[in-house]
Amino acid sequence: VLLFDIVFNGNDSMYAEAEQAVNEAIAKYGEDKAVGFPDTAYTLACYYAETGTKITNLKEAKEALTYIKSIMTRERRLHDGFMSGVATALSAELIEAMKYIDGAQPYEAPYLGHMTDAQIRELGVPLVTGDIPGIAVIINAAPTVEEACALVKSYQSQGNFVCLVGGIIEQLKEANYKTGFNVRVFPIGENISSVCHAVSAACRTAMIFGNIQPGDKKGLQEYTFNRFRAFVNAFAPLDEKTVACGAGAIYYGFPVVTNDMDYTPSVPKSLIKQPKVEEFNATSLEARDIKIKITNVDIPVAFASAFEGEIIRRGDMQVEFDGSRVDCAELVHTCEMTEIEDHKITVVGPEVDDMELGSKNSIAYVVKVAGKNMQPDFEPVIERKFHNYINCIEGVYHTGQRDMQRIRISKDAFAAGFKIKHIGEVLYSQVKNEFDAVVDKCEVVIYTDPAECTRIRHEVAIPIFNKRDDRLATLTDESVDVYYSCILCQAFSPSHVCVVTPERLGLCGAVSWLDAKATHQLDPNGPCQEITKERVIDEELGAYEDVNEAVQKYSQGALEKVTLYSIMQDPMTSCGCFECICGIEPFSNGVVIANREYAGMTPLGMTFPEMASMTGGGVQTPGFMGHGKHFIGSKKFMKAEGGIERIVWMPKELKEFVADRLNATAKELYGIDNFTDMIGDETVAEDPETLVAFLTEKGHPALGLEPMM
Ligand code: SF4
Ligand code: NI
Ligand code: NI
The missing domain is CATH 3.40.50.2030 (Rossmann fold)
Incomplete structure (x- = not known):
């Protein structure tokens, strides 16, 4: 039998199944019944991407069958074979969609089905x-x-x-x-x-x-x-x-x-x-021409980014370290070259074997680094990577940072021979690997002795953290000479450029101005380039000729100009991996923000995926803008339109996450106390009428502002 015939036969049977599934569904529910997958704005995505037509009900599903049939040509040529392949995928999508009718959840663990x-x-x-x-x-x-x-x-x-x-x-x-x-x-x-x-x-x-x-x-x-x-x-x-x-x-x-x-x-x-x-x-x-970055770390368990999201439950853990209960710290400390012995790893205090099963312990690790190009500004950048590094260890879990980190080592990892010193091995190899342009020598000291942890935390780490916070507080857009471009996402969004400033981090939330600066230093021809800001067009909008020239250049001409502080006039583009999306809410003159994790409805009548589908792919879409979570408390957030006092609604969880900074900014800019109390959330309103009533009752400042459009 020829391969062509096998493909055609397979296509025919998948199509027949799809036809049967659609017909059965119509017999059961009627043609008007809604069709779609949960938590997506692109339903049914394969068919939509291929044809430009959305399938939203059974009638349209039936029409789709006609289209699918039309591409199932049967000459034994490559083109016919490929189109039958596509027709098979589209038929399969219809079969799957029928399973999800009426909010059904056709898949049970471990099966997951549709991806959101x-x-x-x-x-x-x-x-x-x-x-x-x-x-x-x-x-x-x-x-x-x-x-x-x-x-x-x-x-x-x-x-x-x-x-x-x-x-x-x-x-x-x-x-x-x-x-x-x-x-x-x-x-x-x-x-x-x-x-x-x-x-x-x-x-x-x-x-x-x-x-x-x-x-x-x-x-x-x-x-x-x-x-x-x-x-x-x-x-x-x-x-x-x-x-x-x-x-x-x-x-x-x-x-x-x-x-x-x-x-x-x-x-x-x-x-x-x-x-x-x-x-x-x-x-x-x-x-597929896939190159794997080799990270050889000498530890008894696997080390890979796939394990980053792994969670260790209480019952599965051997020991834990908890900065919220006992003294802990994680710190990068710049030293002189002569003070450091490269690759030396010391554990001061008990090893895991000496700790009781299920116990809570202290831990403090100090990663000493030295290098000609090392700057103290890079310390927090390196330090923040510890979370990824430690999480990539199979059977080890890390959350938090600074002196509030929490680490769990699983029983399985312990049984495989994993020790505290291996945390040092991981930190050493990863820091040397990733920051080789600035770190020439690296030594790790890990303290588990409780008294030493207390000393390191209070006498060494906290004073350094305080100094850094003071430095960060003085880092404003006005106080620096250059911003940075980031084009990392061009691998997927070919014309997207982020402009990263001290007060506006990249929309993915992962690239701050300091990160971009370090990236530039590490790889001068890499994704982050300096952008001068000498030729101001409009301070209020955050418009600069230098910035415009840079985005023209880095978007290969796809973008003419962007502003840093406006959501309406030449707003910054989005790639698609934004942490949050904000969109204007016309009834209150404000904006609604939703974060990626939020699964519910917003007062715009759109869910996060639906709002998010309004922008992306490196295109400017006034009225909708992707951004990082930390941008919400920034004085530069929508500054051109009046700033954070435009924010009228956020999911409760996000509101709590940004509350401290947002409230401090509102107090400083407008003298408002507890601004987040005035902002609606899903427990207050999921529609504009209820929201406006709530805002009116709270005296929310957005109601008194000019309409944005
Ligand atoms: Fe860079 Fe993040 Fe922007 Fe992507 S979203 S271009 S990684 S700053
Ligand atoms: Ni203490
Ligand atoms: Ni991106």
Whole structure:
């Protein structure tokens, strides 16, 4: 049988299933019944991206079948094969959508099904930085449970994001393998139709980050081909539907590696036969041109960014360190070259073996660094990375920072031989690795002796933190000579440029002015470049000729000009990985802000994904703006439109997160006490009328301001 016929047959059966599912749903609910996936503004994303048409009810689903049928041409040419692959994915999406009718939750743990827009946005920065080098989609059961676990672990330990479909999910479950979005192992579903959720993620990435217009077939294919580093591993035996999905994958640029030797011929870089499962990893990375950053750390457990989101529950922990209860600290300290012995790691006090099971302990680590180009300004930049570094250790969990960190070491990690000194090993290797341009020598001292921890915390760390805070408080946009551009996100948003200033951090929340400065120092030709600010156009708007020239240059002409402080006039663009989005709320003359984690409704009648879909892809969209959480308390937040007193609504959790700084700024700028009490949240209002009534009662200042449009 020819490969073409297998693809056509597989496509036919997937289509027949879709047709049946849609017809059954219509018989049950009628044509007007709503259709869609939860927490996305791009429903049904594969079909929408491909055709430009949204499917919102069963009638439209039925019409979609007609379109799908029309691309299922049957000549034995490459084009027909690829279009049948696409038709298979679109049919699969309809099958899956039927499962979600009426708010049903068709997937139960460990199965996860549909991925939310918020999750896709969360993947933005790590995909851009190469922290997630690739996306593996593994289909069917591996020959053995051991091989299944080993393959997933091999991808996970390289930081890749792994999606699973079919029998391999049961295999991992059998082996008690931890899965979930947070550890980058995402079991989608049992049936092959569920693979469309992975295709949907690729399509939404193109629309969210790439500004690919829905219906731009060629643009979509080029984007997924060039920028979405996914690939497929499919275990034998492959049925016809799976092969048809594979044709779709190859069309979108995702090579398929399989151990099913029945299918001929292999197509270099596209359809690759690999009989050895242990070679799947290397073969796949090579086919997709994925380079892995090698981080060799000499510790007895795995070290990879995929473990960053891992959570250690109380029952699973061996010991814990808790800065909120006992004296703890983490500190980078600049020293003279002669004061440091490179790679020396000292533990002062008891090791984990000497600590009681389940006990709470003190810990303070001082990372001494020295280097010709080292500046004290880089200390907090390096220090803030400790959180990532320690979290990347398999079986170790870290939250908080400074003297309020909390660390848990799991029983499994302890059993594998993990010790306190290995934390030092990780800090040493990562600091040397990432900051090699400024750190020539590095030594780590870890204190677990309680008296020493108290001394380090109170006599060494806190005075340094206080000094740094004083320095940060004096860092204003006016007090510096240069801002920085950041174009890291251009890997996914080709025309997006962030302008990072002391009072306006990057919209991802991960790049402050100090970070950008350090990045520039570390890599002078890298993503962060200095922008002078000598030729002021309008101070109030934050408009500068220098800034405009820079964004023109770094956006390759896609952007003419941006302002730093306005949401209405030439606002800064968004890539898509913003922590928050704000949008104007016309009834109160204010703005509503929603954060990525917020799943509910806002008074704009839009959820976070819907608000977020109003901007992105490096395009200017007056009235909507993506930004970092810390920007909310800034004196420069929408300064041109009156500043933070425009904020009328935020989710409760976000409000609490920004309260201290926001209230302090409101007090300083407008003399308002407890400003956050005047701001609505979901417990107060999810519609504009109730919100305005609440604001009126509280005397919110926005009501007295000029309308913004
Ligand atoms: Fe992306 Fe902007 Fe963050 Fe840089 S600062 S990583 S461009 S969002
Ligand atoms: Ni104390
Ligand atoms: Ni981004």
